[in-house]
Amino acid sequence: ELAPLVKMAAPTLGVITSIGREHLEFFGDVAGVAREEGMLAELLPTGGKLFLYGDSEWSKEIAARSTVPVSTVGTAVGNDWRAGNIRQYPDGVVFRVDGPVDGEFRLRMLGHHQATNALLAIAVAAELGVPCDVIAEGLASCMGPRHRLQVTELNGVRIIDDAYNANADSVNAALNALADMPCEGKRLSVLGPMAELGENTRAAHEEAGQVAAALGIDVLLAVGANAALTVDAARDAGLASTFALPDNAAVVRMLRDEMGPGDVVLLKGSRTARLEEVIVGLKEQA
Template sequence: MLDLSLNDFLKLKDVRFVNVAQSKFKLKHIKGISIDSRVLETDQIFWAIRGINFDGHDFVREAHAKSALCSVVSVDCAFAQQESDLPLVIVPDTIVALQELANVQRNKYKIPVVAVTGSNGKTTVKEMIAHIMQTKVNVAKTKGNQNNQIGCPLTMLQLNEMHDAAVLELGTNQFGEIEILTKMVEPSHALITLIADTHLEFLKSREGVAKEKLSLFDGLKDGSTVFKNLDEPFIENYNREKLRYISYSFEKKADVKGAYGTVDENGCGTLKVNDRFDIKLQVPGLHNVRNALAAVAVTMDMGFTDNEIKDALETYSGFEKRMQIVKWNGVKIINDSYNANPASMKLAIDTLLEIKHPGKIVLALGDMNELGEQSAKMHVEILEYALSKKINSIFVVGDKMNKAIQKIEKANQKFIAGCTDLDDLAQKLTQILKNGDIMLLKGSRSMQMEKVMAYLP
């Protein structure tokens, strides 16, 4: 059940109720909120959302047939324009209303709310923070990476009196999104992992990315806590009065000082913290050592002891499609297929080289999306970066990657094979991969590179 009441809905701007009083609808007994009529359950509210390829208003009657308590609809939809027999909550804009209701819910509870954003690592840092905190307190957290203007409020609406804290991931690919989410979430604590060349199609440049990400700090209330990564220039140079700053760094003097320790045969590193304790991580990659330091800074400030942080992070095992090590016929496959940008591609390649193996090193790379005018150049740069390393074979799929091959020097093109689709990629990999080899699987989310494993015999 959601902790919502009629009074909460009455706080929505220009809200209007139709047939709600006459129905069996009881706002204090809401089982949940669904934006998908296909998975709607009895006694849930159906929230009609307009997307690029769909309009939730087309499924209002279907939701009613499935015993939805009511449907929340926009004032300009057909149901709101004529007399209706359905129980409706009518609002100017359903996405805005969802965010308004989430903010109402947030302000019921005087709990710490940690907001995490950044070009890379935000999901992992969010998960690490929550993993540590959950050893002592009840934490509400963003599921997966539901970090946009719909997923974030849906997470906020799950808050109830049993929660002691919330850890939320804020995502963006256009200017203004972080500002909207910050206003809705009202974080008490905020962290930006790093700034890199992501979503350049809309954010245009790294400076544009920084401006958008830093709007998280801009939107904080006075007295809020900022965790400042001193190894990231855009973040290090940020300064606003009436905020509380906790710094962390590998390279500079900081409140929380990290150092790199040993790396095991699976590429999993050790984090040394303030020369006081070491954390042996179970997830590969030096970038995850950096992610861990961010999580340490947050939880240390919240009163967790060295041992509590160490014990928790040493049991953190990551999650699907994020540097996930799987095996196929004696081949180690690093499934990092959830998403990709130039910075994360390089990090993944570097991590692959840290993992011990007796055989060949193979890359299977897909397109990187939303890079705008710099897309072609950046795809070439990634292939050149890979060629500069001790990589035996590179296989690529996607229009952007295949076009990039043509820009590579002729002498190096023999190391790269272009593929027409994922099935073709799987067939070529099957012919070359042998017991003892290691392979990286990575591309933007729309490429769905993980499907390659299903095509392998």
Template sequence: MTGSYGKTSVKYYLHTLLQEHFNVLITPESYNTPMGVVKTIRSSLKPTHELFICEMGARHVGDIKEICDIVHPDMGVITSIGPQHLETFFNMENIVSTKYELGDALPEGGMLFLNGDNEYVSGNADKYKTKTFYRVNSEGEGYHAENIKLTQTGTDFTVVAPSGEKENYHMKLVGAHNVINVVGAIAVANTLGVKLSDLIIPVRRILPVAHRLELLERGNVTIIDDAYNSNPVGSKAAVETLNMFDGVRILVTPGMVELGDKEEEYNYKFGTYAAANCDYVLLVGAKHTEPIKKGVLDSGFDENKCKVYDTLQEALAYAYTIKDEGHKFILLENDLTDNY
């Protein structure tokens, strides 16, 4: 599986859904380079394994093809295509063609699973005959989710299969982009012969991938740890998820990087999304966060609730002193690697 974002999450979710039905090996952590994949194969792949779930990452045109030449995939998943690593890809056309190197590598009849809500994925799928879409925001061919509800313990949703069969699920994860990642994993598992009803308990067992909208309780404060996310689509989804919680909603972020000449534009837009969904915006690093601050204030946000700090620790220290009534929800967003 590959994608600008979501591939690590879908890999782990799919492993959880399949491990009771197959002997499965996955590439560990973010081992998604040719060297990491070869290391996994040499050290861990056994004749008794029935499935190998391989995550494929890319920073240059041809990177996915190189891994496909090693793995020879029978099925593929493209979780998303977006402006990730624009500094090394130079343009979106190169990113699209690189992700679809996975589709080009599949044998005749090899199923390609595609995120139908992603315009770059769905808009470039026509030449692939054997494909299955999965969706959250729109109905269409393939698998889709409906009746999505955020609860105190996670998210409830219904999945509708291409056959029209439906099943209700509950997961411990939050966020619409987590729903679509789980729907993608359900689509693959169901295609491999696992009944939708047999996935109810495995879906409940899915755990958040560390630092990807992970809920951490800290007394009267809930930390929503999305520190590994650094893409525009995920960042927008994260603040929209924050807005779904009833309480004081606080964003802490240093902004997004590796977006090439679009970086300022995407960070400005992120500021407008933050203003629409947050009660406080705490920025880490003055220079890099200028476009975010401008987007926040241009949206009419209270400038007394948009502050800039030199370090994450200083931002968090202020967040904990906020006296507004209600439970505090602190979203840690974008490449925050410090300890907290």
């Protein structure tokens, strides 16, 4: 899939943000994802450069395939660029950068994983000669796209809208963002189905329930065809307040009864789940 896109765009710089458990129905396993995404390393032209998430177990293999210089980015020792001291606040994350550019940066997006995404952007901007103060100002004013960990407030309840899409890794990241979110009340998670996972579907939905329980999420609502898998796994892992629901309308009704001022609610699911409908429903009944 990647080769025709590279041919179309003809980039000189390439960025691989991560190798995750996505589109497994088509690629088979994570090795297949790494094989395909790593094609970018082989297709960049002479004089180009690859910026690679270096914390991945696949990073060395992909770097070895590269025909151009590679700059690694991550949190682990050994990366060319490192993000550290990552802190999440209600409106985003702050982190320290050590590398060719040093300093503290602020990003108006939730989730510790956004620090390494931002660091990749910092590394590319520095490569292009953008001054450090301009990079910092750009990141501080950057807003995420719709339905990607966007925070809205409704009657004293903060709702994290991450309803654009989902796979096993992004669900884990979203649940961690919910757990890290300052909260005076309960933390509630609404998890929709994850699509295009093939034979990994059962394991991924069970893992979501297990992670929610391990992070101490207070209430878990699962919706869709695989909701029971998530709920049963969460209960087995010790999360008592968890419910399988048939559709988004049922989610709206239960949230209306369960949530109150000071609570934080996460909405996370694949595009087919259209969990943003839950926000619309809550506003209509407010």
